[in-house]
Amino acid sequence: MDNKKNTLLKILYFDEGSAIDYLSICNGGNFVKEDTKAKKTNTSTAGNIGGNISSGIFLKALKPFLDIDFETGGKASISKFGESVVKSSITNTVLTDFLDVAERDKDIFKFKDITVHAQKDSVSFFKMYAPLMKMINFDNITDLPIKFSEMDKTFEESKGYYEMLTSVSHKTLILRFNIQSFKNNYKLIDLTRANLSVYCIRVGKMEVAQLNAKNEFDFENKETIITSSTILDVSLENNDSADVYDVMLAGIQAYE
Structure with a gap:
């Protein structure tokens, strides 16, 4: 085991809910509050982006990946896309924070x-x-x-x-x-x-x-x-x- 790096190359399984609970307990609830605020801020930003690029090249480039209604400016779909990005970002934050704390916790x-x-x-x-x-x-x-x-x-x-x-x-x-x-x-x-x-x-x-x-x-x-x-x-x-x-x-x- 001495020649193995302490790095995961691929994640097969991650109980994110339990990890959030664990980090929240370790940090007195601050982790969840901060991520909730970040999610609201980024989701709002995503909605604004949808309104500004409804007829732009960026939206057309995303069309193969999103179910976009051009008549509505693509706002709903862009908002969902933004929420997905934020969710992915939060998941990555939970994962990296969990690894950082868990490596030093003898109860893990x-x-x-x-x-x-x-x-x-x-x-x-x-x-x-x-x-x-x-x-x-x-x-x-x-x-x-x-x-x-x-x-x-x-x-x-x-x-x-x-x-x-x-x-x-x-x-x-x-x-x-x-x-x-x-x-x-x-x-x-x-x-x-x-x-x-x-x-x-x-x-x-x-x-x-x-x-x-x-x-x-x-x-x-x-x-x-x-x-x-x-x-x-x-x-x-x-x-x-x-x-x-x-x-x-x-x-x-x-x-x-």
Whole structure:
């Protein structure tokens, strides 16, 4: 690891909302206030630009990229374009500020050059392949207990974070990813095909066996009868527990 630069070449995942909350807590709320003011100022500027260049060369040059109505002067579209630019600018500000603060914060865990995979038969495992189910025709198959074509939509509505497993220093860790925070068209399955550098916070501990889909939504409190056998089982389960981390940023690290 000594020959690796502390630089991310590509961002695969960034939980911007969590990063803003984190920076706001670190800075006493100043970060959000400043960015909100900047957004309002820049959006207003964008609107003024739209009014001034409605018939200019600049607007015509942007036509392939914007849905512009020349009869209205392109004000609405230019305003949206301005908001998009401001949003991108704010995202970049959040990212750079987060990296700057997180590198010095011992409560932000950094795991470099790791690989991840989904536990077999976990919701994350099924989520990775659920979109493919839409292309399979199950109409001629009767008595199916599950509508496989609805699987992906059901996961989207019932679960926001998806767990992936990794190993650091021969220790199994569970990394949770916010499904709404992937960047550059990356999907959950793409994480398994890259060496990642991640920034995350520790949120708890759980048994790896709980990742199994049949255990995922099992909230029933079962009465446990204490015997020598159950004591042994508990001991074995505790050995299979893993720390859980919520990932805030994941990307590809630069190498020298």
